[in-house]
Amino acid sequence: MNQFFEILKAGLMTSIQDQGRKNLAYYAIPMSGVMDPNAALIALLLLNKERNDPVIECTYIPPHIKFNADTEIAISGANFKWKINNKNISLNKVISIKKGDILKGGMAEKGMRGYIAFKGNLELNKEFNSYSTYTNARIGGFEGALLKKGDVIYWNEESDLFLEDHVIPIRKGPEYNFLTENGKIKLSAQLFKISADSNRMGIRLEGKKIESNKYQLENSVPVLPGFIQLPPSGFPIVLLEDGQTTGGYPRIAYVPKKYFPKLNQMPLGAEIKFKLIN
Numbered sequence: 065m066n067q068f069f070e071i072l073k074a075g076l077m078t079s080i081q082d083q084g085r086k087n088l089a090y091y092a093i094p095m096s097g098v099m100d101p102n103a104a105l106i107a108l109l110l111l112n113k114e115r116n117d118p119v120i121e122c123t124y125i126p127p128h129i130k131f132n133a134d135t136e137i138a139i140s141g142a143n144f145k146w147k148i149n150n151k152n153i154s155l156n157k158v159i160s161i162k163k164g165d166i167l168k169g170g171m172a173e174k175g176m177r178g179y180i181a182f183k184g185n186l187e188l189n190k191e192f193n194s195y196s197t198y199t200n201a202r203i204g205g206f207e208g209a210l211l212k213k214g215d216v217i218y219w220n221e222e223s224d225l226f227l228e229d230h231v232i233p234i235r236k237g238p239e240y241n242f243l244t245e246n247g248k249i250k251l252s253a254q255l256f257k258i259s260a261d262s263n264r265m266g267i268r269l270e271g272k273k274i275e276s277n278k279y280q281l282e283n284s285v286p287v288l289p290g291f292i293q294l295p296p297s298g299f300p301i302v303l304l305e306d307g308q309t310t311g312g313y314p315r316i317a318y319v320p321k322k323y324f325p326k327l328n329q330m331p332l333g334a335e336i337k338f339k340l341i342n
Contacts, residue, residue, distance in 0.1 A: 066132075067184060067218060068132050068133070068216050069129050069130060069131045070129070070130045070132070070215070070216050071128070071129060071214065071215040071216075071217075072166065073128035074212045075122055075125045075128075075211075076125040077121075077124075077210055078121070078122055078123065078210060078211045079121050079199075079205055079210050079211060080118050080186075080188060080196070080197050080206055081097055081098045081099075081104070081118065081119060081121045081205070082104075082116050082118045082194055082195045083098065083115060084096050085192050085193065085196060086193075093201070094198065095196075096197065097196045098119065099121065100175075100179070103141035103178070104119050104140065104141075106138075106140040106156055106179075107119060107180065108181045110140075110158050110181070111158065111183050113181060113183075113322060114321060116194075117185075118195035118196075118205075119179045119180060119182075120211070121179055122169070122177065123172075123177050124171060124172050124177075125171060126144045126168075126169035126170075126178065128169075129167045130165070130166045130167075131161050131162075131163065131164070132163060132164070134161060134162055134163055135161045135221065136158050136159065137158075137159050137180055137182055138156070138157065138181045139156075139178060139179065139180050139181075140155060141155075141177050142172040142174060142176055143155065143173045143174050143175070143178075144171070145169055146167065146169045147168050147169065148161070148165050148167055149165055184220060184221045185219055185220050186217055186219050188205065188217070190204075191203040191204045192204075230255070230330075230335050230336055231336075231337050231339050232319055232326065232337070233339045233340075233341045234292065234317040234318060234319055234338045234339065234340055234341070235317060235340070235341060236316075236340070237292060237316045238315050239278075239294075240316050242277050242316065243274065243275070243276050243277075243294075243316055250272055251300075251317065251338060251340070252337075252339060254271050254337070255336070255337050256269035256338075257269065257270040257333065257335055257336075258270075258330060258335075263304075263306075264304055264305060265307050266304050266307050267301065267304060268299065268301055269300045269302070269336065270299060271299065273297070273299065274300065276298070278314060279294060279296040280296065280312055280314075281312045283312070284311060285310060285311065285312070285315070287315060288303070288307075289303055289304055289307055289321075290320070291307075291311075291315045291318045293311055293313035293315055294313055300316070301313075302327070317340070
């Protein structure tokens with residue numbers, strides 16, 4: 065099903081922004097990005113989004129937005145006296161949206177800029193590694209322009225499976241193809257158990273051994289928190305914040321950073337299932 069929201073009223077200088085473009089001044093490309101990074105980050109974190117995900121920046125007079133599908137949003141920054149279907153809603157909390165809901169607001173109080181973050185992934189293209197709108201060059205955001213009445217922006221929601229307590233999405237790692245076909249199936253088909261030997265360095269998993277054509281690399285390679293290594297035991301290790309910076313085991317997969325909070329709150333002995341995503 066197509067999921068989108070429509071701008072019913074544009075407001076003043078309403079645009080898509082993120083944390084901006086870095087290190088491009090040499091090419092005469094400004095940073096752009098949100099005017100209040102802290103406020104924007106609050107809205108994103110409430111929805112467990114990444115810090116560079118896009119938001120709508122509202123300036124002094126907010127937009128009116130109609131949603132054609134259920135979702136969740138969070139709003140931060142200045143107080144625009146926001147309402148859903150003419151009922152007051154609060155800042156800095158997750159707000160459930162139903163199909164047909166209309167979000168409206170009034171003139172800003174206690175500040176002049178606010179931010180709307182979305183649970184879904186907005187279908188926008190990055191330009192120079194950013195979603196931020198820079199109107200002078202007509203790049204980023206939605207068609208490189210301020211949002212206007214009639215604009216329709218689509219989003220896609222993550223599968224409800226990802227919302228299950230024990231499911232952690234993963235992506236293929238550099239040595240994913242070292243796995244046998246049976247090993248690839250076991251990686252995402254079985255329930256693992258978090259071992260009591262886990263700590264801040266890494267989560268050790270127990271379950272059925274994962275088969276690989278190689279369990280040791282010829283040289284040490286860089287590793288980061290979130291990488292899933294496969295030692296000769298065949299039982300995966302998920303590196304965490306205190307993990308080493310290099311390693312010699314195959315990096316068969318990795319957990320995207322946005323899922324770290326969920327992963328790191330899973331207790332010892334808990335069951336965990338990986339879901340491979342693109």
